[in-house]
Amino acid sequence: xxxxxxxxxxxxxxxxxMTAQASTLQDYRDARFAYQQLLRAPEKQQxxxxxxxxxxxxxxFVEHHPDHEKAPGAYYLLGQxxxxxxxxxxxxxxxxxxxxxxxxxxxxxxxxxxxxxxxxFRARLQCEVLNHEDGARRxxxxxxxxxxxxxxxxxxxxxxASLPPAAQPIVVPPRPTPPAPTSxxxxxxxxxPTSGRITVSDIRYWSDNDHSRIVLDLNGxxxxxxxxLPPSQKxxxxxxxxxxxxxxxxxxxxxxxxxxxxxxVKRIRVGENPEGMRVVxxxxxxxxxxxxTLTNPSRLxxxxxxxxxxxxxxxxxxxxxxxxxxxxxxxxxxxxxxxQVPANEPPQVHIPDVAAKPQGQLRIVVDAGHGGKDxxxxxxxxxxxxxxxxxxxxxxxxQLRSSLKCEVLLTRDRDIYIxxxxxxxxxxxxxxxxxxxxHANASPNKSAHGxxxxxxxFSKNDKAMAIAARENxxxxxxVGDLELILFDMMANSKINESSRLAAEIQSSLVxxxxxxxxxxxxxxxxxxxxxxLLGATMPSVLVExxxxxxxxxxxxxxxRTYRDRSADAIVEGVRNYLQSQNLLAKRTNDx
Numbered sequence: 001x002x003x004x005x006x007x008x009x010x011x012x013x014x015x016x017x018m019t020a021q022a023s024t025l026q027d028y029r030d031a032r033f034a035y036q037q038l039l040r041a042p043e044k045q046q047x048x049x050x051x052x053x054x055x056x057x058x059x060x061f062v063e064h065h066p067d068h069e070k071a072p073g074a075y076y077l078l079g080q081x082x083x084x085x086x087x088x089x090x091x092x093x094x095x096x097x098x099x100x101x102x103x104x105x106x107x108x109x110x111x112x113x114x115x116x117x118x119x120x121f122r123a124r125l126q127c128e129v130l131n132h133e134d135g136a137r138r139x140x141x142x143x144x145x146x147x148x149x150x151x152x153x154x155x156x157x158x159x160x161a162s163l164p165p166a167a168q169p170i171v172v173p174p175r176p177t178p179p180a181p182t183s184x185x186x187x188x189x190x191x192x193p194t195s196g197r198i199t200v201s202d203i204r205y206w207s208d209n210d211h212s213r214i215v216l217d218l219n220g221x222x223x224x225x226x227x228x229l230p231p232s233q234k235x236x237x238x239x240x241x242x243x244x245x246x247x248x249x250x251x252x253x254x255x256x257x258x259x260x261x262x263x264x265v266k267r268i269r270v271g272e273n274p275e276g277m278r279v280v281x282x283x284x285x286x287x288x289x290x291x292x293t294l295t296n297p298s299r300l301x302x303x304x305x306x307x308x309x310x311x312x313x314x315x316x317x318x319x320x321x322x323x324x325x326x327x328x329x330x331x332x333x334x335x336x337x338x339x340q341v342p343a344n345e346p347p348q349v350h351i352p353d354v355a356a357k358p359q360g361q362l363r364i365v366v367d368a369g370h371g372g373k374d375x376x377x378x379x380x381x382x383x384x385x386x387x388x389x390x391x392x393x394x395x396x397x398x399q400l401r402s403s404l405k406c407e408v409l410l411t412r413d414r415d416i417y418i419x420x421x422x423x424x425x426x427x428x429x430x431x432x433x434x435x436x437x438x439h440a441n442a443s444p445n446k447s448a449h450g451x452x453x454x455x456x457x458f459s460k461n462d463k464a465m466a467i468a469a470r471e472n473x474x475x476x477x478x479v480g481d482l483e484l485i486l487f488d489m490m491a492n493s494k495i496n497e498s499s500r501l502a503a504e505i506q507s508s509l510v511x512x513x514x515x516x517x518x519x520x521x522x523x524x525x526x527x528x529x530x531x532x533l534l535g536a537t538m539p540s541v542l543v544e545x546x547x548x549x550x551x552x553x554x555x556x557x558x559x560r561t562y563r564d565r566s567a568d569a570i571v572e573g574v575r576n577y578l579q580s581q582n583l584l585a586k587r588t589n590d591x
Contacts, residue, residue: 281302
């Protein structure tokens with residue numbers, strides 16, 4: 001009887017083990033299948049979040065089952081997937097991640113049949129993408145030394161022969177163990193190196209309970225590394241995010257420490273060393289983050305958010321402002337950014353002393369596009385977009401207050417320059433319920449006219465992309481790059497609500513203005529990657545009220561009557577949206 005019980009127990013344990021092994025194998029197959037499905041869908045490959053889903057499945061497998069026979073295969077697929085992503089994104093950090101995963105495979109599983117494959121793929125990346133010929137030589141030499149009978153040895157020999165001779169003999173040192181992969185972020189990236197030393201002239205921040213944005217003002221493109229530290233389990237000290245800026249100094253006015261009373265970041269600390277400087281952010285909790293480098297002027301923007309479902313990732317591709325078109329062209333005559341003030345005019349943020357929003361109070365932020373050194377589009381008679389939209393924004397603010405009994409704040413109430421990302425940062429800071437950015441459209445085709453309203457989303461419409469490029473101060477190429485990372489900053493951007501708000505405003509503008517003016521053209525509601533809408537945590541739209549490049553519409557924009565009627569129509573659209581969402585009645589009852 002005892003033997004029978006032992007036999008039954010052994011059979012049960014064997015069955016459990018077999019079931020667990022089958023389940024683990026199925027996890028790998030599911031991850032591999034997800035990758036294969038993505039490869040069969042070119043349209044899905046254009047969006048980074050689809051790749052991230054595959055990465056997460058594979059990373060979880062290698063973390064939870066490092067001793068499984070399929071672990072080398074999972075590392076190999078991680079390298080392959082990141083390499084495929086690089087082919088789409090052309091972002092160097094994706095190629096670096098692929099190389100790191102290939103290295104991890106070789107380091108942890110040197111006897112795997114995939115080890116020489118991983119080395120060859122890594123060598124090709126270093127040679128063709130990363131401009132690291134010495135690394136490519138080492139990887140090819142390793143294949144010939146350790147895997148001379150492998151199926152990659154011939155290709156390794158050919159690649160090695162194609163490389164120029166090394167200045168010094170190849171020495172293959174022992175490789176350090178790479179850091180274990182994480183499921184939440186790719187390896188830290190570095191911005192393109194610059195010559196000379198960079199100065200951080202200021203560190204500014206905006207913060208509320210759910211979001212912190214820190215801006216480092218610099219005088220050149222930074223070279224940096226970013227890392228995080230989890231909270232200490234021993235004494236529960238704070239988590240940290242820190243950035244090492246190489247060949248960088250801080251200006252004397254930049255404090256060594258700043259305390260922050262709200263938001264995720266508790267304190268900012270700055271230290272210097274011979275290599276550069278380190279900026280440390282002491283956090284209330286370790287959360288998702290995003291870094292963006294911007295130029296004209298040079299800035300490093302760090303966003304942290306702890307709202308539910310946020311998908312902030314580190315270090316997207318660098319975004320830069322577009323080069324001004326050559327003088328003498330139609331584009332120059334209509335839409336060139338005129339340098340009316342010195343190019344080094346510092347950005348300004350008009351932040352009035354705003355009290356906490358009372359419960360039930362509706363708060364709207366109205367943004368007048370462009371301003372200061374950026375006049376926007378230029379119409380006949382040197383009519384500047386920045387001037388007409390400021391007048392319209394002020395009128396709209398007054399009419400919203402009067403008609404909806406709400407609080408309205410302006411991002412600018414005078415002719416000053418405010419960077420695009422800082423406009424939505426302000427709206428987030430003051431806990432706005434809606435964000436409305438007012439603009440005037442323009443086109444090299446002087447007969448183009450009409451009204452259109454935009455919300456933030458991906459766009460395959462060439463005209464929408466061209467408008468986004470102009471409003472962002474970017475080239476079409478850069479707008480295309482921006483679309484690859486938009487999903488990271490759109491996790492909490494209220495896309496559906498923004499679409500409804502845009503539809504109500506567009507319909508109201510067309511209907512109301514058509515009763516008073518002839519030749520009102522409805523260009524519809526469109527979506528596009530607009531910088532001024534990035535990061536907004538409330539429904540947000542960009543309204544192009546008319547074409548300043550069209551002679552008739554330019555005269556209308558310069559008319560107070562037309563601006564008043566346009567403002568009335570936008571107010572009606574906002575009212576219709578609020579009522580459709582049961583927000584206006586609710587707030588009225590609450591108050």
